[in-house]
Amino acid sequence: MSEAVAELETPWQAMFQRLLAEPGPRAEAAEPETRLDARVYHDPQRYHAERSHLFRRLPLCLGHADQLREPGSILAREIVGLPLLLVRDAQGEIGVFLNACRHRGARLVAEDSSTCQKSSLVCPYHGWTYALDGTLVAVPLREAFPTLDRAERGLMRLPSTVRHGLIWAVLDPQLPEPDIARYLGPIDAELAAIGLGQHRFFRQNAVRRATNWKLIVDAFMEVYHVKRLHSGTIGPFFSDSIAIADHFGPHQRMLVARDQLGQLRDQPPAQWHPQLHGTMVHLIFPNTILIYHPDYVSHLGMFPTAPNETLFVHTMLTPDAPADERAKAHWDRSFDLIDRQVFHDEDLTVCEQIQRGLVSGFGQDFLLGRFESNVRRFHETVAKALGQHGAPPQTPPG
Template identity: 40%
Template sequence: MDHATQVALIRRIQEHLRTDTTHMEAEESRIPMESYLRADRLEAERELLFQRRPLLVAHTSQLPEPGDYLTHDASGLPLLVCRTASGEPTAFLNVCRHRGTRLVEEECGRRKHAFVCPYHGWTYDTEGSLRAVPHETGFPSRPSESVGLVRVSIAERFGLLWAQGRKDSRFAADTFLAPIASELASHGLETHVVFRPQRLELKLNWKLAIEIFLEAYHVRHAHRTSIYPLFIDNVGLMDRLAPHIRCVFPKRTLRDLAGTPEETWRLRPHANILYFIFPNTLMLVQPDHVNVTTVFPLDLDRTDFRTFTLLPEAPLSEKATRHWDKNVDLFMAAVQEDIQMGESIQRGLRSGANASLRLARFEHGLRYFHEAMDQALGVRG
């Protein structure tokens, strides 16, 4: 994030502190309950949001060398992502072109030069080309000359790998990421490494798992003894970088910048910066590391929640490991508190108590999220 943007954001927060206000919309809003309860809505979300748009599937450090690979099924389509001999990332449907067997079962692996189908031994290279067919005389069509794995679109941007499962959809990762590209680039994530990846299954709708991150209203009560002592009560900035959102949650130390030269101001030490990258990625930028979370729907009331921490370098000592473990533990403790609230909401959705969920003027991050979804799904307001 360039210095001018940081100064502008700090000034806005200082004005809210001076006037005892917070960033708000002009009116309240509501989310219809059917957004969380309709099976046909979920199916549309899976296809239009999770299979026809670029999704974050890995960090560069998870595929560091040629032949490194991983599988990714959370979008509803089986993906095989690997790095070719030339060092470029590539992605395919993880499906053999003979009888449709899953080609690779393991979650990840290193320096593999060929993928061999466990059923009949059809063999593919990291470019997806079919290199060997046992007893190929049984196939007069000579598939090894014309059949390869079904390639899907992938791009490596800002140290992150973005893939799109449906090959019949236009892939425009650069256009899609353009509204936040300069800010993502400024954090230098290409040189970071993944630390403590974790995966949870949550008992809530995937949208609730996003919403628990997009407002500061709950921090004082839901996080009273964990992170609330660090933050200012219910003060935050929510800016559309459509279809994405940038949220800034100021810490109490931001008050210390008053009266200091603006050229010395830096936002990261005094606020958490959260980027919501539509439709399902949350990137929490902290002073010296970044937490990355992706969520995927499993069912109307079950969500695949994946998170990892990006460090500037791998910890080289036990002391460094303990330091970073402490940071991750603090983050996950707050996440667990949020999950508890989200799962509580889920249990009440079908009760009939509410026809819609009411959003305060300062809960507009949720409003922006749902408006972006409705637009992508073609839902009329």
């Protein structure tokens, strides 16, 4: 195969060529500075608009199907105020249900940080029993409900699908099953090229942190902070603020340069890879971030629970299951470094500090520089998606 043909075959080469053309930390130098009205992070009206117009309408990525490996695997988790059950049924299909009994609403499975195994779902209150596909199969003292039609009292199912191994759901039972290939646009082919569907679930940490969900997204959409905030951890591995970015509809893609960017020129372009020779990041609107590390992928989900609180779910996906204890120990160490030291102790700690400073009521605005244009674009996309519901104004004049 000629090199010219090979060049056409990897989706990453044009991105790397653009990255190599950057002479210094001036990515997107044509971008203007902008101001951001900080009320978007704490205004209650804005928060309610985001919940109803983004999180209850758009497809959300709730996890990886490999976390529910066996039939009967169940994960109970509250997402944006809704108690949900993610279930792999006896036929191997994954469904997303409201974790609420159709008798009088009790939770069928207590929320836990990890999956459990069950052959059916038995309500703890009066014992109504559901099959794993949500069908109501048994009611104690059935004669108490002479008009009950079991077919009408199955668990409330939410529209969901699995694509690239990821579980996507829309948190409104009236809406149709999401068409994820269409929603992702060109990013669909990139997730396929990376092989996310073949990845394995390795570890997850789901923690509520006292910050608005958008402050966390912001922190993963710019590299201006990486050499400073992360100077004692991952900072030395990266170049200072050299990255290229693209946007596809509401979604974004960023390729961040490592410190050894120049060595790329010694490699055949067909071998340039966004995990080995740079770090690629996808933002799938509104709240999914995928970070491609050299030998694993971080999937981040930011699920707001209040204007100033977010359930932050970090999942580590590995290309294979660990072959032995040594491989497992290696990935455990990687997870501990990136999840605890980098994400929680550095990024999220700063986000919480910012959030605490926002309640002063001083009418702050933030200044976004030329290397923070992805942050600006993200906030513009949120405001656009909210339309007239997006009060307060996102960018005041001046």
